[in-house]
Amino acid sequence: MTAQTTEETTEQATGKAAGTTTSFVPGPLDRTAPFYVAGHRGLVGSAIWRKLQAEGFTDLIGATSAELDLKDREAVFAFFARTKPRYVVLAAAKVGGILANNTYPVDFLSDNLRIQVNVLDAALAHGVERVLFLGSSCIYPKLADQPLKEEYLLTGHLEPTNDAYAIAKIAGILQIQAVRRQYGLPWISAMPTNLYGPGDNFSPTGSHVLPAMIRRYEVARLTGAESVTNWGTGTPLREFLHVDDMADACLHLLEHYDGDQHVNVGTGTDLTIKDLAHQVAAAVGYQGRIEWDTTKPDGTPRKLMDVTKLTNAGWTARIPLAEGLRTTVDWYRQHQDGIRQ
Ligand SMILES: NC(=O)c1ccc[n+]([C@@H]2O[C@H](COP(=O)([O-])OP(=O)(O)OC[C@H]3O[C@@H](n4cnc5c(N)ncnc54)[C@H](OP(=O)(O)O)[C@@H]3O)[C@@H](O)[C@H]2O)c1
Numbered sequence: 001m002t003a004q005t006t007e008e009t010t011e012q013a014t015g016k017a018a019g020t021t022t023s024f025v026p027g028p029l030d031r032t033a034p035f036y037v038a039g040h041r042g043l044v045g046s047a048i049w050r051k052l053q054a055e056g057f058t059d060l061i062g063a064t065s066a067e068l069d070l071k072d073r074e075a076v077f078a079f080f081a082r083t084k085p086r087y088v089v090l091a092a093a094k095v096g097g098i099l100a101n102n103t104y105p106v107d108f109l110s111d112n113l114r115i116q117v118n119v120l121d122a123a124l125a126h127g128v129e130r131v132l133f134l135g136s137s138c139i140y141p142k143l144a145d146q147p148l149k150e151e152y153l154l155t156g157h158l159e160p161t162n163d164a165y166a167i168a169k170i171a172g173i174l175q176i177q178a179v180r181r182q183y184g185l186p187w188i189s190a191m192p193t194n195l196y197g198p199g200d201n202f203s204p205t206g207s208h209v210l211p212a213m214i215r216r217y218e219v220a221r222l223t224g225a226e227s228v229t230n231w232g233t234g235t236p237l238r239e240f241l242h243v244d245d246m247a248d249a250c251l252h253l254l255e256h257y258d259g260d261q262h263v264n265v266g267t268g269t270d271l272t273i274k275d276l277a278h279q280v281a282a283a284v285g286y287q288g289r290i291e292w293d294t295t296k297p298d299g300t301p302r303k304l305m306d307v308t309k310l311t312n313a314g315w316t317a318r319i320p321l322a323e324g325l326r327t328t329v330d331w332y333r334q335h336q337d338g339i340r341q
Contacts, residue, residue: 010183013127024186024258029057029087029130029251036061036085038070038119039092043243044134044192046199048089051247061085065092070115080122088123089132089250090116090172097208098161105164112168120175124183130254131187133176135169135262137305138162139191147268147306150191150261159300173262186258190250193266193305197243197324198331210240213277214325214332217286227289228281231296234274239266239304242324245317252315266305267317283325 029035035052039045040062052060061083068079070092094111101108116133123131140148141156153173158166176187200211207215213230220228249265257263271279277290310316 010124010127013125022180022184022186022258026256026258028255031056032058033086034059034061034084035087036083036089038088038090038115041199042091042095043195043197043199043201044246045089045091047197047243047247048091048250051244051251055251070118071111073114073118073121076118077122077125080126080128084126085123085128087130087254088119088128089134089254090119091134092119093134097205099205101162101165108162109164109168112165113171116168116172116175120172120179124179124185127185129185131176131179131185132250132254133172133187133189134250135173135189135191136165137191137193137264137266137303138166139169139173142300146302147304148264149306150264150309153262176262177260180260188253188257188259189262190253190265191262191305192246193239193241193264193303195241195243195246197328199243200328200332202332209238209273210276210280211328211332213280214284214329217277217281217284218329218332220288221284221286225288227291228277228286229291229293230273230277231293232273232298233294234272234277234292236273236298236300237270237302237304238273238276239268239270240276240321240324241266241317242319242321242328245319248318249310249315253310253313256315257313261309263309263313264305264307265310266307268305268307268311270302270304271321279322279325283322283329 035057037045037049037060040049041064049060049062063079068075070076092115094108120131137148138159140152142159143156144152173189176189179185179187194208194210196210201207202211202215216228246265253263281290
């Protein structure tokens, strides 16, 4: 197939000339329109898929990385030509913890840039009406004030352990803004805080703090361990959003938000890692001692999103942490065999 890449064909596809304002009309998306969720098997993508199904969307499109490698530009353009999505959420990315980001920075930069550029270019060439690009809180400068406001983007140096990933995500935000400026399409970006929930990565090496704790406390309960030792002092503050809330926020933004600036998605509240450890222990039913190895590093003292913009757009988180932890533990217990390693 021939990919549409010239400005002329893109303008025909979008029906928009360069420099026009966006054509956004707030309100429900068409439940019968083809809707592509890129990364629909991941933590975020699968939650968005469930949400869209529950909301009555009847033409959901997904492809695994084995079926469609989003790094393959020609394949991505052919996929868009065949499926003709009207809406796209880009929740596909190479994602990992500090260790993976720090060890494989070129992969995190190059893979993510290619995935984004291919999907967004194909979406533009095919005149996709609404696109939601997902980034992450690591886009903000390492020493930015807390809570993190959207306007802090590009005001300082990034955290070096994940700067390659962050630069790819920042490029994605810029690409969305550039499409808006040049073609007037009402595309948007959202930056989630730490997410957790069904479908999370519980692997001992690749997981984030919350799923790693669930695994550790569950193993301790099953083996009857007298104590569990956590890294650091337990004093750093972190924010956690259930992925079903995230999916709800994504649909809300697609139906109600139009703006150049990306939108932070979080709860707006944080807790200490120590509090989290006690809540996780309670959720799995572990009754042993909780200890701290203070010779290990703590990481950033605080990481909290400012969610004023999201609140002003009419959305707030609903799932309390204790409830979210309970259902995540249930999911983990039911999916022991199929979890990612
Ligand atoms: N998890 C969090 O706490 C968190 C926080 C903030 C932001 N985010 C953002 O949310 C987005 C999704 O994250 P996630 O946690 O859902 O990640 P995830 O669970 O690892 O899922 C990533 C998805 O991307 C797909 N993918 C990766 N490389 C691909 C490729 N080359 N071709 C096609 N598909 C590919 C995978 O498809 P297959 O399964 O088919 O291989 C997978 O379904 C990312 O942009 C991330 O930055 C996540």
